[in-house]
Amino acid sequence: MSFVITRGAAADIEGVGSLHALSRFKTYRFLSGYRPEVYADHWRARFEAEHENHRLHVATAADSDSGARELVGFAYVGDGRLHAIHAHPDWIGRGVGPALMSAARLSLRELGFARASLWVLDDNERACRFYERDGWVLSGQTRLSEIEGVMTRQIEYVCDLHEAEPAP
DSSP states (O other), X not given: OOXXXXXXXXXXXXXXHHHHHHHHHHHXXXXXXXXXXXXXXXXXXXXXXXXXXXXXXXXXXXXXXTOOEEEEEEEEEETTXXXXXXXXXXXXXXXXXXXXXXXXXXXXXXXXXXXXXEEEETTOHHHHHHHHHTTOEEEEEEEEEEETTEEEEEEEEEEETTSOOOOX
């Protein structure tokens, strides 16, 4: 089954919230439960406030039974940052992440940025490997951030957006 990347819209926010909740629940063992409504509310407010100067990209695939489009990934950028990139756990390793990253880089350049940054939990090894394969490098900056009441340590990656993108 193949997927397509398109610019996200308000109609995608419910799916973005559900996928974000699922992705975090499967990745971060410290979370107490899967709560898609909390994430959908967060993304609804954020998208409404930032849609003019941020970009949401969604990856969708056609459901083989119904033909309906299923959200299988998303990326969100703005302010010179990759704020979020998530692929459905069943779609990891199928090219969704690199395709979303390519769309995210292009949007950041279109928004006028030559460099970008992102923050990731320091023990999220899969994500760190993904970013490093894509050409992101550690900045040396760290921060503490709360995720659902748990203090986490995050590390910053940076990337020159005008360098040639690595091959997927």
